[in-house]
Amino acid sequence: MALPKVEVFGKDIYDLGLVTNIPGIGEQKTFQKDKLITNSFNITARNHEEFFSIGNPASLFNGADWLYTPVKVTGREGEVIWNGVLTNILRNHESKTAELVTKNGLYKLRNERINYSSSTWETGATAFRNIADAIGFTEYNERSVRASDNQLLEAGALMKVNVSIDDNISFQGITEKLAEYSNADAYSHDNEIHFQHWVRFNEPGAVKVKTADLKAFPSVTELEREILNDYSIGYDGDGGVPATDAANGNIGVASRTKFGVKSVPELRSGSTDNMIAFKDLTTAVYVGEGYMRRTSKNIETNPLPLTQISFELFSTNREWLTLNSYFKLTFPDEGWTEKIFEVFQFTIDEDNDSIPIVAVEVIT
Numbered sequence: 054m055a056l057p058k059v060e061v062f063g064k065d066i067y068d069l070g071l072v073t074n075i076p077g078i079g080e081q082k083t084f085q086k087d088k089l090i091t092n093s094f095n096i097t098a099r100n101h102e103e104f105f106s107i108g109n110p111a112s113l114f115n116g117a118d119w120l121y122t123p124v125k126v127t128g129r130e131g132e133v134i135w136n137g138v139l140t141n142i143l144r145n146h147e148s149k150t151a152e153l154v155t156k157n158g159l160y161k162l163r164n165e166r167i168n169y170s171s172s173t174w175e176t177g178a179t180a181f182r183n184i185a186d187a188i189g190f191t192e193y194n195e196r197s198v199r200a201s202d203n204q205l206l207e208a209g210a211l212m213k214v215n216v217s218i219d220d221n222i223s224f225q226g227i228t229e230k231l232a233e234y235s236n237a238d239a240y241s242h243d244n245e246i247h248f249q250h251w252v253r254f255n256e257p258g259a260v261k262v263k264t265a266d267l268k269a270f271p272s273v274t275e276l277e278r279e280i281l282n283d284y285s286i287g288y289d290g291d292g293g294v295p296a297t298d299a300a301n302g303n304i305g306v307a308s309r310t311k312f313g314v315k316s317v318p319e320l321r322s323g324s325t326d327n328m329i330a331f332k333d334l335t336t337a338v339y340v341g342e343g344y345m346r347r348t349s350k351n352i353e354t355n356p357l358p359l360t361q362i363s364f365e366l367f368s369t370n371r372e373w374l375t376l377n378s379y380f381k382l383t384f385p386d387e388g389w390t391e392k393i394f395e396v397f398q399f400t401i402d403e404d405n406d407s408i409p410i411v412a413v414e415v416i417t
Contacts, residue, residue: 058127059096061139061153062113071098073150074404075126094126094135096153105142105151114142124155132372134401136244157192157241165190165224171213174332176205177235180214181228181248188224193246201237201250210235210339211332213289220328227328234320234329236343242376251347254415259379259393262366268407269365273387276413277358281348282308284317284341288331295319296337298345305345308356317344347416359414362394366408371401374408379415393417 057075059067066072074097098105107114119139126135141154169184178201185193205211212234216222222230228246232239237250264270282305287295298305308315320331320340331337350357362382366374374396381391394412401408 055129055131057129058125060123060125060127062117062119062122064113066098066104071104073097073099093154093156094137095155096124096126098151098153099149100144100146100151101149105153106144107142124153128371128401130372133243134371138244157244166218167216167220167222167224167227168218169227170215174211174213176202176210177212177231177237178202178205178248178250180212181231184214184224184227184231185246190224192244193248194242197247197249201235201248204250204252205235208335208339209333210336212336213330213332214328215330216328222328230329233318234331234340236340236347240376247377251343253346254379254393254395254417256379259381260373261391262370262380262382264384266366266370267364268367269409270386271362271364271382271384274361275358276348276361277312279348280308280312280315280356280358281305281317281344282312282315282352282356284344286317286320286331286337286341288333288337290333291337296334296341298341301334301338302342304342304353305356307354308345308349308352311356317341350414350416359416360392361411361413363409363411366410368401368406368408370408374399374401374410380412 398411
């Protein structure tokens, strides 16, 4: 087992003996699927030789353009457990320490004001890529964008985007808005933005987790608050009459009877939202139904809320665990045999041999 690495400005400050400890490193997605979280990670280091006192000639950072320089943390098994940028160095000369404040790559362009107009009908994933490329933001996951683009194209779910500087919307803001209108998860992982349109889970390779793998057994709850069973979504040329579930597939009628009306927040595409217009009824229905299907089991027959679990794994599981991970949990106490869950939040705490996790079951 190798020593960890903390690489800043081309130096491994862990190898130099400057890092006092590596705290638990975690990432998370939000249940507001389209809301980006700027994950952060702070490293406490010794500053006895004024190594981190940026105004001191002895400092590595003296006279250097250190803001937003990359910070990479590698674990004892050689796995990258943090990849971000340096945003501040807090010096405490009483204790002779420095706290390196790091955030993911989104931070440096989060407030960039956007000016963009679609040249034709396109998917929200393509619009996101075009906007990111136009402002020079390269830290996005191309695989997730390409997959989302293909899925939305296949469904015929298209939009036009028209954003001017006068709209005063930031890069982070337009990314979240495009994700919302695309029924997509927008989240930061390994210093990249992932733009992931929701589809039913049908991928092989979910990791098998058994009771013996658990350091702490799950706390289990049902996400009734997350259920959506209706929508009212405008589109280009709708004549002021938005698409609704009752007027189209009516897939949520059993859920509305059981839980009451729980509507998708109005997307206001078309005349009331000058930034984004859905192409047609097909797009509006596809997006509305997608939100409904992702938040309930058996929505058309016996609607039930999704299950959320909080538990701990032993830290040896860090090799497979990411914000992109899915796992199959066998847990006889709940009668589960390879029930599939999606990771929403985790923290790797090697010192305590523990990985606390929050996960939600997936729709298959």
